[in-house]
Amino acid sequence: MLLEEALNAISVVSAVIDTEFAKYYHEFLPGLKHILDTIPNTDEKKTNIRLSAIECMGFIMTSMRTLEGFEQEVDAMMEYFIGHQKKIPKDDPEQAVIMDAYSQVSSHLKEKFDKYMPHIFPGVLEALDIEVKLVTHKNEDFKEMAKKKYAMTVSISYYAKLIFNRETSNQIF
């Protein structure tokens, strides 16, 4: 989708010009938040747009690291991410991208990141314990499932190889 490509382009530009991108953050961040607030997570395309928007926010935050008032801006962004994380399911792929953004922020704030730890760390530890089950679907259900979930399709030969290598009856992960 065009919007997804546009978001990826913004991410790439902000990563390439790095701190030079910081002066434009006022123009992009409200729009990115608006995307997350208004585009529902109902199918794969919309999920990908939302994931790209969160990734983009992470890159923009990184570009702002030398800006005066960076910590105040990060406060606002972190508050937004923490609030957003509580609204989405524990196994939503957005959780993964938000955690990546936390890693990025911590690499810039170093020990100052400590103030966010009580708010984010219990959730991260919980996510580590998330149960991953192998779920297979019938061929005719593929199209319907692909609309709803962030999923991967593998060929039956690869599937068989994984089963053989793991020496388990029905579990891969």
Added chain:
Amino acid sequence: MFDTSAFAVKLAASTTIFNICRNIEKAFYPYIPYTVEKITKYFGFHVKEIAKKSLKTLKGLLMACQNESDMADILANCLPSLLEAVHSSTLKEDGNFIVSVEY
């Protein structure tokens, strides 16, 4: 078709713990006991990336310690899981690792 979102979240969590621990160093100290309790379960996890990140986090935890006694506590807590992981199939795939342990 496999639903991979839960797996992506689990993998991201292991990476995030490792990154935060490495980035904030000593400020991670209060979270060491909770982290040790969780990561020891994943030393021999059958997804190699998660097992590797957990083992690397252990190194980060040692860096976050205030003194040698804290380090000793962590190692005492981790040692059984660590030894089990060394003998698990995941780490046996890495020939060099096993050789270095055996010698």
